[in-house]
Amino acid sequence: MPIIDLQRRMRQLGEIRIGRVVDTGRVSKKTNKPILRPEKLNHFRFTSPSREILTEVATLYGGEVQPWTPANGGPSEFEVYSKANRLPVLIPPRDAVSQWYELYAGSKCQRRCDGVTEHKSDRPCICNPEDRQCSITTRVNVMLRDVPALGQWLLVSKGYYAAVTLPPAAELLAQAGGYVAGWLGMEEKLVQRDEGPARFMVPTLDVEITPAALMAGQITGGPQAVASGPERVAITSGRPDYAALAAEAKTAEEVGKLWTQANQAGHLDDDLAKALKARAAALGAVPKEQERKEPEPTPDDEGVFEGEVVEDTPDPAAAEGMWFQIMAAAGPRGMTTAQLETAFAQQHGGLHPSSATVAQLESFLVALKGGEL
Known part of the structure; x- marks a missing residue:
């Protein structure tokens, strides 16, 4: 019988990078070494210990193979500055994306934490959640289709x-059960900060299949041959077993995402709703208050009632799933349901979450995760 952990681990051919480090021209007084700074790139940069593989990459995506030594003093490799900012890839069915809070000293990882447990020492996370020493580290694994x-x-x-x-995106693709044809891209983000605007590149994952098709059933097999156009994947009919997926969920936030998926696909019936609520409650989520007496409306100075202008229609089922995700995200921050409701009302002019739209709840979740509350 094969060794399972070795059987499932594919060879890493190299790294795809969206930046580089450059010399600032200054020298550190402590180490007497040049001070480096990161610099964003507009096209992908490839590094690998294999000159032969990078030669194939350069042929496909442009650039020249040249020697490269990592700034942290690692083994010498090769690099290619390509002309591509969008790559045809195959996205693996498991471990396509992983995340940790990590702290490095040079090239050595000192801490690797999931926000609760520091796994290198197997002890509770020691960072202050409001001022972490560790950095969020997201890893994406793909296969280059044409290399x-x-x-x-x-x-x-x-x-x-x-x-x-x-x-x-990776969690949704994991339900496909096989490799999915897609594209790895990069987008520039502009953020206005107190010290001025900041521009940086963000990696993106796109697939050659619609979200509705993914939700409608599981993908079987690999990419299928077609007469023309991009590679596609075969879809089976039916619907995911949401109850079984919820039983395997580790957090209430995962259950909330299943709720949203089922609702958008038209699969959310009363029995499934009860099962997902029970599973979310077992994982620590507290459902938002369903009934609340609203105050009598009052007109503004121009005699217009706020209720006369409707920008979006609340979707109770989808909103319920989003509230599960908000509760799960609030748990590590020590926020109670009452505190969440108060924070939401402050951001939305006194609106209670039970009357909110999905878009308003999504915006609140982003702000919560981003530490803006």
């Missing part, structure tokens, strides 16, 4: 936007 080499490529990002956008 003739068997193995995966790793992309590492320490940015906030990659951390919040890539894992949900």
